[in-house]
Amino acid sequence: MPVRHLQIAAFGGPELIQLVEDAALPQPGPGEVRIQVEASSLVFTDMLIRRKLYPVLKLTLPLTLGYDVIGRIDAVGPGVTRWRVGDRVADLTQLGGNATHLLRPAATLVRVPEGLDATRAEPLILSYLTAYQALFREAQVQPGDPVLIHGASGAVGLAALDLCRAYGLAAVGVASARRERAITERGATFVAYDRAGAAEELDRLSRDVGGFKAILDAARGEPLATTMARLAPGGRLVALGFSAAFRDAHSAGKAQPGRWARMRFAFDFLRIQWLASRAGVSGRVTFYDISGCRARHPDWFEEDLSTLFALLEAGRISPSIQRVFRLDGAVEAHRLIEAGQVEGRLVLDLGSSTRRGAWRGPEH
Numbered sequence: 001m002p003v004r005h006l007q008i009a010a011f012g013g014p015e016l017i018q019l020v021e022d023a024a025l026p027q028p029g030p031g032e033v034r035i036q037v038e039a040s041s042l043v044f045t046d047m048l049i050r051r052k053l054y055p056v057l058k059l060t061l062p063l064t065l066g067y068d069v070i071g072r073i074d075a076v077g078p079g080v081t082r083w084r085v086g087d088r089v090a091d092l093t094q095l096g097g098n099a100t101h102l103l104r105p106a107a108t109l110v111r112v113p114e115g116l117d118a119t120r121a122e123p124l125i126l127s128y129l130t131a132y133q134a135l136f137r138e139a140q141v142q143p144g145d146p147v148l149i150h151g152a153s154g155a156v157g158l159a160a161l162d163l164c165r166a167y168g169l170a171a172v173g174v175a176s177a178r179r180e181r182a183i184t185e186r187g188a189t190f191v192a193y194d195r196a197g198a199a200e201e202l203d204r205l206s207r208d209v210g211g212f213k214a215i216l217d218a219a220r221g222e223p224l225a226t227t228m229a230r231l232a233p234g235g236r237l238v239a240l241g242f243s244a245a246f247r248d249a250h251s252a253g254k255a256q257p258g259r260w261a262r263m264r265f266a267f268d269f270l271r272i273q274w275l276a277s278r279a280g281v282s283g284r285v286t287f288y289d290i291s292g293c294r295a296r297h298p299d300w301f302e303e304d305l306s307t308l309f310a311l312l313e314a315g316r317i318s319p320s321i322q323r324v325f326r327l328d329g330a331v332e333a334h335r336l337i338e339a340g341q342v343e344g345r346l347v348l349d350l351g352s353s354t355r356r357g358a359w360r361g362p363e364h
């Protein structure tokens, strides 16, 4: 059986994504399993990797895109005792997930409940787990706490708002004016970053609640000191992404941030790391990185992802999926991501025959 996957042989625009077919299935080695993939990521981070703007991963070409997967094990290598052929699993792959089949170390997998639809559950791996761990592991929020989310209309942001609603957190969501409905229908207070007076409104909302217990920042669109000033005593700013720098470049007609914008976000990133290590400030600001967190706490990865699957099964969360694509729609999907045309998530459906449930997404 051939393996079909989304490959790039050069870094750059969406048009470089190729649908490639390998003649033979890879065979799992010791400690590995082969997964027949049901669904995988189509997210902003995949786009950063494609453009070689993703600093925390060594990238060599050609590479297959795909930050996470849900699928079914269809072959087991020597020495694997925990898993059997037919088991349903999820993994954070960083690369390689946009494929019909892939090999993964058996030790890193998390069990997926049989009843969940793969395309509906896939956003839980990267987008929801990031939001969940930023809120509950990093900021250690409690029910009723006030939370501010920058980048609230994106994949991580809408996941965070959904979790705030599920756990009774009082959320304020910041996004562009056109996203007002998406934010308010999730029970959050909305502030548009592209309307006059946004900063003053955020200052006022912050004063009203005595400062935010947690600020999740997926965009990094404003000065660090401005954001930090809105923290409550004992509150924590969790920076996790830099989508504003890319979006600013894109709206200026550039394919990606120029040298100045890259220097700005490198400086911002180093400053956050430095502040996080400084006595007195440490604890107030941190940079969350899902892969680093999993490397340090593999038990949290399994526990938290299992919690998210259980929340979805119980109907307590509802991932916002704008569109589901097949492999041959990947170029269009990446174009939508680059143009900032996605509210919530896009998902790649690998059309596995093992998927259960009838949910197919709003457009298929």
Ligand SMILES: NC(=O)c1ccc[n+]([C@@H]2O[C@H](COP(=O)([O-])OP(=O)(O)OC[C@H]3O[C@@H](n4cnc5c(N)ncnc54)[C@H](OP(=O)(O)O)[C@@H]3O)[C@@H](O)[C@H]2O)c1
Residues within 6 Å of the ligand: 043, 044, 045, 048, 126, 127, 130, 150, 151, 152, 153, 154, 155, 156, 157, 174, 175, 176, 177, 179, 193, 218, 219, 220, 221, 239, 240, 241, 242, 243, 244, 245, 247, 248, 288, 289, 290, 291, 340, 342, 344
């Ligand atoms: N650290 C981690 O472990 C981790 C995990 C997952 C993702 N990430 C990163 O987190 C970031 C967000 O990821 P995502 O998947 O949620 O991306 P996304 O779906 O593209 O969302 C981006 C968000 O940023 C907002 N935004 C864009 N330009 C902005 C600006 N100039 N000022 C303020 N907000 C702006 C967008 O709002 P509008 O659309 O309304 O303009 C949108 O809400 C990315 O940098 C991604 O790489 C990090």
